[in-house]
Amino acid sequence: xxxxxxxxxxxxxxxxxxxxxxxxxxxxxxKKFACVNFRVTPEEKEIxxxxxxxSGLKIQDYVAQSxxxxxxxxxxxxxxxxxxxxxxxxxxxHLLSIKSVDELELEKLESLRMILEILDGFYKNxxx
Numbered sequence: 001x002x003x004x005x006x007x008x009x010x011x012x013x014x015x016x017x018x019x020x021x022x023x024x025x026x027x028x029x030x031k032k033f034a035c036v037n038f039r040v041t042p043e044e045k046e047i048x049x050x051x052x053x054x055s056g057l058k059i060q061d062y063v064a065q066s067x068x069x070x071x072x073x074x075x076x077x078x079x080x081x082x083x084x085x086x087x088x089x090x091x092x093x094h095l096l097s098i099k100s101v102d103e104l105e106l107e108k109l110e111s112l113r114m115i116l117e118i119l120d121g122f123y124k125n126x127x128x
């Protein structure tokens with residue numbers, strides 16, 4: 001029996017079992033626990049980290065703000081348009097289900113704004 005307990009403990013970090021510190025919250029009283037990873041070339045990494053150093057922000061804050069607030073250049077392909085179509089269908093279902101403006105979810109409006117920005121950027125960059 002004690003042999004089973006020892007085997008079960010192998011897969012658990014000691015910090016999960018005892019003396020765990022509560023997670024810190026950011027300035028907006030949120031717990032951050034999601035992790036985002038991506039691969040870049042060594043040259044791209046050097047450019048990115050140079051910009052981060054010059055900005056004075058933490059890496060996570062710089063990347064998050066860059067992704068959320070900077071203009072992006074869109075490459076139109078089938079995956080892009082499928083994702084946009086699927087998100088528009090979700091927004092459409094939500095709009096059809098609400099009875100008043102008060103029920104409108106801000107998340108859906110943000111998604112719609114983002115889709116419009118992406119499409120606007122795409123059509124500006126393509127020769128029609």
